[in-house]
Amino acid sequence: MILIIYAHPYPQHSHANRKMLESATTLPDVEVRSLYELYPDFNIDIAAEQEALSRADLVIWQHPMQWYSMPPLMKLWIDKVLAHGWAYGRGGKALHGKNVMWAVTTGGGDGHFDLGDHPGFDVLGQPLQATAIYCGMSWQPNFAIHFTFVCDEATLDAEAEQYKQRLLAWREVNRG
Ligand SMILES: Cc1cc2nc3c(=O)[nH]c(=O)nc-3n(C[C@H](O)[C@H](O)[C@H](O)COP(=O)(O)O)c2cc1C
Numbered sequence: 001m002i003l004i005i006y007a008h009p010y011p012q013h014s015h016a017n018r019k020m021l022e023s024a025t026t027l028p029d030v031e032v033r034s035l036y037e038l039y040p041d042f043n044i045d046i047a048a049e050q051e052a053l054s055r056a057d058l059v060i061w062q063h064p065m066q067w068y069s070m071p072p073l074m075k076l077w078i079d080k081v082l083a084h085g086w087a088y089g090r091g092g093k094a095l096h097g098k099n100v101m102w103a104v105t106t107g108g109g110d111g112h113f114d115l116g117d118h119p120g121f122d123v124l125g126q127p128l129q130a131t132a133i134y135c136g137m138s139w140q141p142n143f144a145i146h147f148t149f150v151c152d153e154a155t156l157d158a159e160a161e162q163y164k165q166r167l168l169a170w171r172e173v174n175r176g
Pocket residue numbers: 008013014015016017018063064065066067068069105106107108109112148
């Protein structure tokens with residue numbers, strides 16, 4: 001099962017992420033948990049999240065980039081759900097061996113991430129990558145759509161199709 005942990009603060013206003021989800025969910029065995037719709041009061045049901053994670057083979061952390069980082073409910077989800085004794089620490093092996101992928105959309109393009117001494121876009125996934133590795137998960141190459149501020153509908157449709165193809169390719173490699 002592919003589990004998409006989706007953190008968009010305004011899902012009803014989304015263009016890029018909405019198209020990605022529409023495309024991905026045409027595949028069988030893809031489950032989406034839209035955190036801002038499930039938990040508008042930020043009161044995360046930890047047991048329900050852990051139960052969904054336990055059924056997943058591939059976990060996707062999907063969100064729009066906000067201030068070079070993730071929306072706050074995504075961070076809270078990590079803090080609460082990846083608990084000691086469950087995701088890490090003594091007896092914390094629930095996520096061991098699962099795959100994880102970062103799927104992110106950004107308003108900016110290259111110039112937005114190459115800011116003088118800043119090393120560029122790829123380093124922005126490192127806190128998530130370190131978190132995943134710490135929990136015994138296998139980090140997959142990320143999927144990103146940039147320039148969403150200027151992308152037209154056709155470009156976003158093509159990117160959303162690429163997202164679906166990435167999930168299909170992952171399934172092909174990890175079949176059985
Ligand atoms: C509070 C806020 C902060 C943002 N910060 C960034 C940023 O640091 N870098 C960037 O490229 N885009 C940034 N954006 C733009 C969003 O990433 C962009 O609108 C989103 O990825 C588009 O996806 P959507 O159509 O699904 O909403 C920000 C948007 C908001 C609302």
